[in-house]
Amino acid sequence: MKILTGNDLRTGAVVWWSGAGWSLFVDDAVDVGDDAQEILAREEAARRVNVPYAIEASLDEAGHVRPAHIKDRVRALGPTVRRDLAVPTAQKTGWDWVI
Amino acid sequence: MYRYDLYDQQMVDARVAEFRDQARRRLEGKLTEDQFKPLRLMNGLYLQLHAYMLRVAIPYGTLSSRQMEALADIADKYDRGYGHFTTRQNIQYNWIRLEDAADALEDLSKVEMHAIQTSGNCIRNISSDHFAGAAHDEVADPRPYAELLRQWSSFHPEFTYLPRKFKIAVIASEKDRAAMRLHDIGIRIVSRDGELGAQFYVGGGMGRTPMIAPLVRDFVPLDQLVTYAEACLRVYNRYGRRDNKYKARIKILVHELGAEEYTRQVEEEFAHLLSVGVEPPREELARIAAFFADPPFAEGARVIDRSDPDFALWVDRNTHRHKHDAYVSAVISLKPVGGIPGDATSEQMRLVARLARDYSFDELRVMHTQNLLLPHVAIADLPALWAELDAAGLGSPNMDTIEDIIACPGLDYCSLANARSIPLAQRISERFAATGRTGELGELKLKISGCINACGHHHAGHIGILGVDKKGTENYQLSLGGSEAEDVALARITGPGFDEDGVIAAVEKVTDVYLAAREQGERFLDTYRRIGMEPFKEALYG
Numbered sequence: 001m002k003i004l005t006g007n008d009l010r011t012g013a014v015v016w017w018s019g020a021g022w023s024l025f026v027d028d029a030v031d032v033g034d035d036a037q038e039i040l041a042r043e044e045a046a047r048r049v050n051v052p053y054a055i056e057a058s059l060d061e062a063g064h065v066r067p068a069h070i071k072d073r074v075r076a077l078g079p080t081v082r083r084d085l086a087v088p089t090a091q092k093t094g095w096d097w098v099i
Numbered sequence: 100m101y102r103y104d105l106y107d108q109q110m111v112d113a114r115v116a117e118f119r120d121q122a123r124r125r126l127e128g129k130l131t132e133d134q135f136k137p138l139r140l141m142n143g144l145y146l147q148l149h150a151y152m153l154r155v156a157i158p159y160g161t162l163s164s165r166q167m168e169a170l171a172d173i174a175d176k177y178d179r180g181y182g183h184f185t186t187r188q189n190i191q192y193n194w195i196r197l198e199d200a201a202d203a204l205e206d207l208s209k210v211e212m213h214a215i216q217t218s219g220n221c222i223r224n225i226s227s228d229h230f231a232g233a234a235h236d237e238v239a240d241p242r243p244y245a246e247l248l249r250q251w252s253s254f255h256p257e258f259t260y261l262p263r264k265f266k267i268a269v270i271a272s273e274k275d276r277a278a279m280r281l282h283d284i285g286i287r288i289v290s291r292d293g294e295l296g297a298q299f300y301v302g303g304g305m306g307r308t309p310m311i312a313p314l315v316r317d318f319v320p321l322d323q324l325v326t327y328a329e330a331c332l333r334v335y336n337r338y339g340r341r342d343n344k345y346k347a348r349i350k351i352l353v354h355e356l357g358a359e360e361y362t363r364q365v366e367e368e369f370a371h372l373l374s375v376g377v378e379p380p381r382e383e384l385a386r387i388a389a390f391f392a393d394p395p396f397a398e399g400a401r402v403i404d405r406s407d408p409d410f411a412l413w414v415d416r417n418t419h420r421h422k423h424d425a426y427v428s429a430v431i432s433l434k435p436v437g438g439i440p441g442d443a444t445s446e447q448m449r450l451v452a453r454l455a456r457d458y459s460f461d462e463l464r465v466m467h468t469q470n471l472l473l474p475h476v477a478i479a480d481l482p483a484l485w486a487e488l489d490a491a492g493l494g495s496p497n498m499d500t501i502e503d504i505i506a507c508p509g510l511d512y513c514s515l516a517n518a519r520s521i522p523l524a525q526r527i528s529e530r531f532a533a534t535g536r537t538g539e540l541g542e543l544k545l546k547i548s549g550c551i552n553a554c555g556h557h558h559a560g561h562i563g564i565l566g567v568d569k570k571g572t573e574n575y576q577l578s579l580g581g582s583e584a585e586d587v588a589l590a591r592i593t594g595p596g597f598d599e600d601g602v603i604a605a606v607e608k609v610t611d612v613y614l615a616a617r618e619q620g621e622r623f624l625d626t627y628r629r630i631g632m633e634p635f636k637e638a639l640y641g
Contacts, residue, residue, distance in 0.1 A: 013149070
């Protein structure tokens with residue numbers, strides 16, 4: 001699947017395209033399929049998110065969204081060495097899938 | 100310490116106001132990210148993996164207690180209660196919001212600090228020996244010269260858009276504690292026949308193409324220091340490559356021209372500039388130097404009670420000989436076993452600020468090794484100082500040991516990184532602390548970078564580790580034999596890389612080889628140089 005991500009303009013927080021807006025939780029990311037470029041162009045113009053881009057991802061057996069690249073998996077949860085600062089997603093899904 | 104004059108303050112205040120307006124326009128959608136990015140970077144505001152990151156300049160690593168307290172306040176007010184001290188003697192905040200960034204800069208300006216020249220293709224914050232002004236072996240305090248160069252380089256109209264970033268280090272002793280020859284320009288203040296002058300080394304650096312700077316001029320009279328630096332920069336600005344960012348650093352120009360031809364061109368430019376007269380008046384250097392006068396040292400005890408073995412170990416490892424016999428410089432380790440190298444909480448920063456006030460004439464330093472330093476501590480005060488540090492978890496006795504690991508933020512924070520650095524540092528320090536071999540190994544500098552940009556100085560590690568991306572997984576290259584000191588050398592890669600567990604085991608194996616082969620008094624680096632790479636490779640891959 002193809003999902004969209006970027007960093008929130010105001011806070012810099014990692015965000016994921018949910019279909020209706022931008023979410024802090026990677027599990028909210030939706031498969032944008034062939035619409036990636038159109039959504040990216042629209043969202044770039046809206047200037048709410050810094051340099052949004054498309055990445056490859058997959059769904060695990062439980063239906064959780066898992067970015068393909070390690071860098072985006074780290075972005076999805078937060079620094080692996082400061083788990084106390086992780087986004088709330090980490091409390092639900094654990095860290096096993098990050099590395 | 101240098102204090103801003105009215106002009107300095109107005110310059111910084113004007114920049115804060117300018118950035119506040121730029122950030123407002125970006126937040127209102129009137130600037131695109133492409134338009135805004137170079138503006139925020141000129142003010143040290145990066146966008147990293149998880150958030151904006153603000154890198155604050157700490158000129159030549161020197162701070163007052165008041166400034167350190169302000170850094171702690173910024174960590175609490177605008178970040179998440181901590182900061183990260185870097186290998187360029189700066190501090191980074193990892194969680195700054197764009198809407199708060201101008202306020203953070205304004206708070207910095209109130210304590211004569213800023214984030215200018217911590218990014219972009221300009222002359223970056225100038226670094227120096229962390230023992231400057233305190234070391235027993237320096238011919239002069241290098242900081243007045245670093246400050247003079249800082250003032251010359253700040254907003255220099257000719258050098259604001261260089262081909263690439265430009266880093267200068269200034270030292271004043273034979274011992275190199277600032278990785279001087281791994282800078283674009285490394286300056287060593289020397290004394291010849293009673294006259295002070297500057298050796299210029301040009302074209303060093305780490306990154307993807309590490310090079311050791313060759314000597315370009317053996318003695319520049321100090322009243323021509325800025326003129327010579329300007330000549331070096333002018334030749335680079337004119338001929339440095341702008342078509343390829345990977346070949347744009349001055350080290351590539353010096354390498355491709357050859358040191359001799361580069362020097363010839365610099366000398367030609369230097370002669371021209373001498374005729375123009377660009378050197379600041381001597382009065383300006385004297386004005387600056389007055390800020391760096393010695394504090395009022397007092398006579399006192401030269402010896403102390405060493406009956407507490409933990410205290411004695413800390414004194415042996417973490418204190419450094421001072422130019423005054425009744426004082427030492429004391430390293431405050433930011434490398435607790437299993438900790439994150441260079442990270443300090445706001446509470447720790449405030450404690451260190453108070454200790455600097457109580458024990459070090461209100462002054463402290465940031466070391467390129469990601470530790471802090473109290474430069475002037477009376478020997479008689481060491482027991483009390485250590486007791487406070489130890490109680491706060493800041494008393495690790497590990498300077499220059501295998502637990503004193505330099506590690507960049509790596510893939511846990513950095514958008515450029517390919518692999519994580521910090522977890523390796525944590526696990527290696529835990530492993531060696533658990534085995535009790537840290538002391539037995541002696542001086543052993545281990546440095547870890549999470550990508551080829553080498554912020555973790557892996558090229559200069561006695562043992563270096565470079566994280567790479569191998570088909571989407573973390574992989575680590577091991578290298579041996581580097582040094583950033585006066586015996587400067589670039590480390591050599593041992594062979595194929597390792598996964599995380601593998602590289603930690605590999606570090607243990609190379610230390611085994613060292614312990615088995617070392618001769619009396621040899622450091623790891625000495626043994627490596629004597630026996631070469633082969634025994635280590637045999638242990639790793641044989």
